[in-house]
Amino acid sequence: MPPSPPPSPRLPPLPSAAIVEETWRLGGTCVNVGCVPKKVSWHAADIAEKLRQAEAYGFKVPEGADKIDWPMFKEKRDKYIERLNGIYERSASSFPVVCRRCKRQS
Numbered sequence: 001m002p003p004s005p006p007p008s009p010r011l012p013p014l015p016s017a018a019i020v021e022e023t024w025r026l027g028g029t030c031v032n033v034g035c036v037p038k039k040v041s042w043h044a045a046d047i048a049e050k051l052r053q054a055e056a057y058g059f060k061v062p063e064g065a066d067k068i069d070w071p072m073f074k075e076k077r078d079k080y081i082e083r084l085n086g087i088y089e090r091s092a093s094s095f096p097v098v099c100r101r102c103k104r105q106s
């Protein structure tokens, strides 16, 4: 007989209220100007670098394929971050929040 699984850890109770002192978009540094835009930008640079190296590995890469459409890239990256901001806004709506300059107030 397999050993029984360890008992699940007790989760701390959810807060009944929160104060959000946010002057810009919800999500903080990581979502808005840190990890997320950094990783999306790094991934685009990595694709460009791989396209540049691809011919040496026998791939036929059309001229200019490694050039990025920067306005299109930036628009899509900004939209992705806005979608994450929306997720934070919606999750904040599950308990009373005092939110300075957020889109919603409750």
Ligand SMILES: Cc1cc2nc3c(=O)[nH]c(=O)nc-3n(C[C@H](O)[C@H](O)[C@H](O)COP(=O)(O)OP(=O)(O)OC[C@H]3O[C@@H](n4cnc5c(N)ncnc54)[C@H](O)[C@@H]3O)c2cc1C
Binding pocket: 021, 022, 023, 024, 027, 028, 029, 030, 031, 033, 034, 035, 036, 038
């Ligand atoms: C370019 C960059 C890339 C990063 N990449 C990664 C990564 O890949 N992986 C990783 O693990 N970490 C990464 N980090 C670090 C990560 O963003 C931080 O560790 C994380 O955001 C810290 O979270 P926090 O909640 O402590 O603070 P924050 O997310 O910075 O939240 C603090 C919030 O407080 C607000 N604030 C500040 N002062 C005041 C004030 N006086 N009044 C009201 N509000 C205020 C700010 O606007 C901010 O929204 C990166 C950071 C940067 C800058």
